[in-house]
Amino acid sequence: MKKHFDIRKSPSDQFQAICFSLDSVRPDQYFEKLEGDLRKMAVEGEILLDLLACNGSTSRRFFSVRFDGAALDMRSFKVKSTSTIKEEIVECCTSFYSGKGRLLRDSVLSAASRRQLTAA
Secondary structure (H helix, E strand, O other): OOOOEEEEOOOOOOOEEEEEEEOOOHHHHHHHHHHHHHHOOOEEEEEEEEEEEHHHHOOOOOOEEEEOOOOEEEEEEEOOHHHHEEEEEEEEEHHHHHOOOOOOOOOOOOHHHHHHHHHO
């Protein structure tokens, strides 16, 4: 089964982990699996969702949600502007997607955008 996301520990204390979308599947369709993976990582706190593959480079690319160690608190779900995210986290996100153009062929990104990522 194809994985729809990848999770990494955050390089900053602003967020505890970053969940990267890998295709155009909406994150609410894999929240149960995401919660399980976060529990395995023993993460608790604010999580950043980078939905580049799902939403593209739009104002709805980044979302935050609180994870209490067992479940995502959907009431805490909110859009995050790039300007409110620490630079090292934005750099981490850029680095994650850099070179992954082929992996993102099932995303909303255009072929040109995917090639640009592969070249980065």
